[in-house]
Amino acid sequence: MKNIVLIGMPSAGKSTIGIILAKVLGYKFLDSDLVIQEQEQALLKDIIEEKGLEGFLAIENQVNRDIQTESTVIATGGSIIYCLDAMEKFRDTGIIVYIKLKYETIKNRLGNIKQRGVVFQDGQTLKSLYNERCPLYEEYAHIIIDGENLDQEELMEKIASAIQCR
Ligand SMILES: Nc1ncnc2c1ncn2[C@@H]1O[C@H](COP(=O)(O)OP(=O)(O)O)[C@@H](O)[C@H]1O
Numbered sequence: 001m002k003n004i005v006l007i008g009m010p011s012a013g014k015s016t017i018g019i020i021l022a023k024v025l026g027y028k029f030l031d032s033d034l035v036i037q038e039q040e041q042a043l044l045k046d047i048i049e050e051k052g053l054e055g056f057l058a059i060e061n062q063v064n065r066d067i068q069t070e071s072t073v074i075a076t077g078g079s080i081i082y083c084l085d086a087m088e089k090f091r092d093t094g095i096i097v098y099i100k101l102k103y104e105t106i107k108n109r110l111g112n113i114k115q116r117g118v119v120f121q122d123g124q125t126l127k128s129l130y131n132e133r134c135p136l137y138e139e140y141a142h143i144i145i146d147g148e149n150l151d152q153e154e155l156m157e158k159i160a161s162a163i164q165c166r
């Protein structure tokens, strides 16, 4: 079976929802951020600090492009839409699900952005990052899920039924 690939802004719920979605669908679960950390033997925020944005994105692209799995829910990192090879591969081998949330919801959830290690250009604000990324998430998505006003269980069920209706 095709993989289910979750995309969206950091804190949208890709990692949290991904694992419960995998249980409900009887799929495996993989968080590609953790594969990056394991390969590099370093935390995401330290990789970004040491290698810079372009260096981090090159690693993110390679790791996600090289994932060999099927029947797996894959939680990607928020910056995956800058990784062209990986996105092309996911589009061919998976169903890409964009968890869409309003800017205000993302802002409220994000809390300590530095601890998470989000891929920001110098001087970029969260708002400009959001505006830059949203069209890219929409462009790549096979399915767009509005996650507003849903708890984790409701969001997971909405994604599961959208996949099953395809
Ligand atoms: N309805 C919801 N769905 C998913 N996560 C939610 C929801 N409401 C609040 N949260 C919180 O938002 C955060 C989502 O984080 P995470 O799953 O790591 O997102 P991502 O992997 O997309 O960056 C968690 O702290 C989670 O508890």
Ligand SMILES: O=C(O)C1=C[C@@H](OP(=O)(O)O)[C@@H](O)[C@H](O)C1
Residues within 6 Å of the ligand: 008, 009, 010, 011, 014, 015, 033, 044, 045, 076, 077, 078, 079, 116, 117, 118, 119, 120
């Ligand atoms: O959006 C981003 O720039 C990033 C999001 C993170 O993943 P989550 O989206 O799971 O938080 C992680 O991949 C990396 O630190 C960069």
Ligand SMILES: [Mg+2]
Residues within 6 Å of the ligand: 014, 015, 016, 031, 033, 075, 076, 077
């Ligand atoms: Mg995550």
